[in-house]
Amino acid sequence: MRIVVSGGGTGGHIYPALALIREIQKENIEAEFLYIGTEKGLEEKLVPRENIPFKSIHITGFKRKLSFDNMKTIYRFIKGVSDSKKMLKEFKADVVIGTGGYVCGPVVYAAAKLGIPTIIHEQNSVPGLTNKFLSRYVNKIAICFDEAKNFFPNEKVVFTGNPRASEVLGQDGVKGRLSVGLKTGEPAVLIFGGSRGARPINEAVIKSLSEFGSKPYQILYITGDVHYNEVLKEVELVGNPANVVIKPFVHNMPEVLAGIDLTVSRAGATTLAELTSLGIPSILIPSPYVTNNHQEKNARSLSDRGAAKLLLEKELTSKKLVEEIDRILMDEKQLMSMKKSAKELGIQDAAQRLYNVMEELTR
Incomplete structure (x- = not known):
């Protein structure tokens, strides 16, 4: 199985992704991974430390007020989708999982448009703009708080909790x-x-x-x-x-x-x-x-x-x-x-x- 994972910006999006990857590696030793993040995010440091193949796209978030920067963000999103499609096709992805952050927007959207099965993981009780946007296109939405289900199409939602919770158990x-x-x-x-x-x-x-x-x-x-x-x-x-x-x-x-x-x-x-x-x-x-x-x-x-x-x-x-x-x-x-x-x-x-x-x- 060839799995693409995307999540970036802060540890709150990256650590669940890495925990999930480690769990999959235990369950399926033949699984192959590609992590798509941003080159300026914390993921650029953390992911290579785990010997996981890493590629990046350039993307920024929308400003909540009217701003010329939002026009730049739209351009970066369109280019990010194009770049992501190339990466996904080259990698021959079987499934794409987004764990949050701006970078998930173009990556997961590109996968959905290519017909690749997609999942987003929402860690918070109130989802951000990216996951709200992606919820219209993905196949499944994994949540950690019951309060989050009210923001998403009910038929797509599944309660999983946060993968990082599993990883802290059994430590010395x-x-x-x-x-x-x-x-x-x-x-x-x-x-x-x-x-x-x-x-x-x-x-x-x-x-x-x-x-x-x-x-x-x-x-x-x-x-x-x-x-x-x-x-x-x-x-x-x-x-x-x-x-x-x-x-x-x-x-x-x-x-x-x-x-x-x-x-x-x-x-x-x-x-x-x-x-x-x-x-x-x-x-x-x-x-x-x-x-x-x-x-x-x-x-x-x-x-x-x-x-x-x-x-x-x-x-x-x-x-x-x-x-x-x-x-x-x-x-x-x-x-x-x-x-x-x-x-x-x-x-x-x-x-x-x-x-x-x-x-x-x-x-």
Whole structure:
């Protein structure tokens, strides 16, 4: 079977794609893959690391306001469709799967026009413009939140969950801790702002460093590559407590997560899939800058069920951050209750479910 996968921009679109590829490789050792992304996206770095053939097209997203840039985007879309058709024909694709991001638009659309079976995977509770557009042309739409089905043709929708959820299971948490410099005998908090980092979270953490230094827990603080050097300059001024480990990025996140007791993060769908699969309590700070405020809706799906604490960015202060971490991590009963609630929301066989959809579609 020859499978084309497309997804790009952020880790939230790329990691589910890579998890699905690894699941297919286990089920079908003869499967061949081609990943189509953009050369400026995070996928350009992550996909070749996995020894997966990678090709790129040039595409940008539409501006929500009237803009001359939208004319350029239309041109890039048309050219992207043309380029994608050539790649798909040359590769002789049997099926095309889009996991989100602007790049999926021309790739999946091209496949549909060529009569190749197509699937899109929507990770969020509220879909973006690309998947709404593609829903008219694809054969199947895989979703992770029940709320998303209302945006798509009902006969095409299948609930699978997020493939990344399957991949974080069975990891060695002790090994994960040691790999990033955390100790094994103390509670551990992971603070990060997604694959690209988040400035407001970074600012709150930097202001909290001196107070974190006196706490009976340790912290892994991932700044994001873009913010790392800037953060280090700030840290030099206030000092870096011995119990706070600072990293720009972590490539073995499933392994690291397996050793974490509490997470402070944005509310991207892939992150939530990982947390619920492992049953990790969380403090979620949704990005208010995303389409249709979908991260807040994602976060509420956990906070309303007792699996997470929702903390809006406008309410985020260093004092509030420390208070919420202490309130959860230093109350064993609260921690265990949130852990149980998170685990109940997890979908452990998501990758297998999505693989089954693909199998049925290509018979």
